[in-house]
Amino acid sequence: xxxxxxxxxxxxxxxxxxxxxxxxxxxxxxxxxxxxxxxxxxxxxxxxxxxxxxxxxxxxxxxxxxxxxxxxxxxxxxxxxxxxxxxxxxxxxxxxxxxxxxxxxxxxxxxxxxxxxxxxxxxxxxxxxxxxxxxxxxxxxxxxxxxxxxxxxxxxxxxxxxxxxxxxxxxxxxxxxxxxxxxxxxxxxxxxxxxxxxxxxxxx
Amino acid sequence: xxxxxxxxxxxxxxxxxxxxxxxxxxxxxxxxxxxxxxxxxxxxxxxxxxxxxxxxxxxxxxxxxxxxxxxxxxxxxxxxxxxxxxxxxxxxxxxxxxxxxxxxxxxxxxxxxxxxxxxxxxxxxxxxxxxxxxxxxxxxxxxxxxxxxxxxxxxxxxxxxxxxxxxxxxxxxxxxxxxxxxxxxxxxx
Numbered sequence: 145x146x147x148x149x150x151x152x153x154x155x156x157x158x159x160x161x162x163x164x165x166x167x168x169x170x171x172x173x174x175x176x177x178x179x180x181x182x183x184x185x186x187x188x189x190x191x192x193x194x195x196x197x198x199x200x201x202x203x204x205x206x207x208x209x210x211x212x213x214x215x216x217x218x219x220x221x222x223x224x225x226x227x228x229x230x231x232x233x234x235x236x237x238x239x240x241x242x243x244x245x246x247x248x249x250x251x252x253x254x255x256x257x258x259x260x261x262x263x264x265x266x267x268x269x270x271x272x273x274x275x276x277x278x279x280x281x282x283x284x285x286x287x288x289x290x291x292x293x294x295x296x297x298x299x300x301x302x303x304x305x306x307x308x309x310x311x312x313x314x315x316x317x318x319x320x321x322x323x324x325x326x327x328x329x330x331x332x333x334x335x336x337x338x339x340x341x342x343x344x345x346x347x348x
Numbered sequence: 349x350x351x352x353x354x355x356x357x358x359x360x361x362x363x364x365x366x367x368x369x370x371x372x373x374x375x376x377x378x379x380x381x382x383x384x385x386x387x388x389x390x391x392x393x394x395x396x397x398x399x400x401x402x403x404x405x406x407x408x409x410x411x412x413x414x415x416x417x418x419x420x421x422x423x424x425x426x427x428x429x430x431x432x433x434x435x436x437x438x439x440x441x442x443x444x445x446x447x448x449x450x451x452x453x454x455x456x457x458x459x460x461x462x463x464x465x466x467x468x469x470x471x472x473x474x475x476x477x478x479x480x481x482x483x484x485x486x487x488x489x490x491x492x493x494x495x496x497x498x499x500x501x502x503x504x505x506x507x508x509x510x511x512x513x514x515x516x517x518x519x520x521x522x523x524x525x526x527x528x529x530x531x532x533x534x535x536x537x
Contacts, residue, residue: 183430185424193415201414207402215414220417296530307398313363315372325360332359335394336387342397 149250169237178238181229189229193222196239200246206304207250209293217253221246236318237306243309244319247301291341299334306331357384366392 170178174195180188200221205214224245232241240336292300298320305316317327357365357374364370365378365388378384 163430181414186419189422190415194420195409197411197414201406202403206401208460211404211406215410219414219418223421226422256517282404285401285404286396292398292401303398307395309402323360326362328360329358331519333365334412335391335398339390339394 146290166322170234171238174238175234177233178229178234189226196242199239203246203304203309204250205244206289206292207300207310208253209289213253217249221249224249240315240319243305247319251297287342291338294341295334295337299330299337302327302330303334356381362388362391366395
């Protein structure tokens, strides 16, 4: 989750004070959009998609490690969210609810088919970095992503939600339906396994 | 602070140490315990490594297209992605298996016996060629001294007489040869 959507645990104001957070961690602008959706305004859902598309896409990408599948899965996540939004009661933040859907979608996806190789051509090159430096960084990133993709399910989900989506242990526990202690244990093993898998090959 | 067997720190306490929120007790233990420090040193670089993995940023045009696709799928104008359709495969296969099983268990009328049109008869097989085509007879005729053909052989009485007539063998040779031929042919004169 990017900093502008980090709603836990502290109240947050972004974009000129439009994104106030309620007691349950639900942003005011999310609440308005959700209520509009629940009253049948489909355009309001577009606003939610626009707000969270990048976070959901990035979470999916961490799972499948390629653009095409990440895009398909992110679409699926929003489709499921739209169908279930009538049941959303605001007990958690919208992003936490969305991530729970995303994690389940990712787990189902893995069961459905194998992960193909990444398609780099569809991504925007960072023109500022020198070519060699950029290639080395991309290669390093790719190796780490592959190692993350090989972690056991729970460890991978925990690592992605905690390290990349920047959620708290409590939020991760809520999404994965486990205790905070289990989340910490899975995170520790994920990090140790990552170090073991990459060894000295990637400079830390 | 939760301790595991041997009085060492558990994973949750080690993560708290990494987060900088561990209790004073845990910090004190980690400072003096080689085992716990070694475990920490395994995990801390893992976090550094994990942070090196950037997700490539899609084209700015991608997001507009993405929202359009989500919108179309919500409106039901776009099919599910291929992987989603494949996910229904096992259920379809199970349904097909049930249908096949039901079809096999249903009582059926005996199938009508079809009579195939008679095919032209095949020639009977014979290990021996016809007399006209048998080169062995020509060879036999060639080795019979003074014979112009099979005439004398056709007229002889019994196998022994034929052999005597054809090869002018001695009586003893004829007897041995006759016996051998009888054994070979399984016949008695």
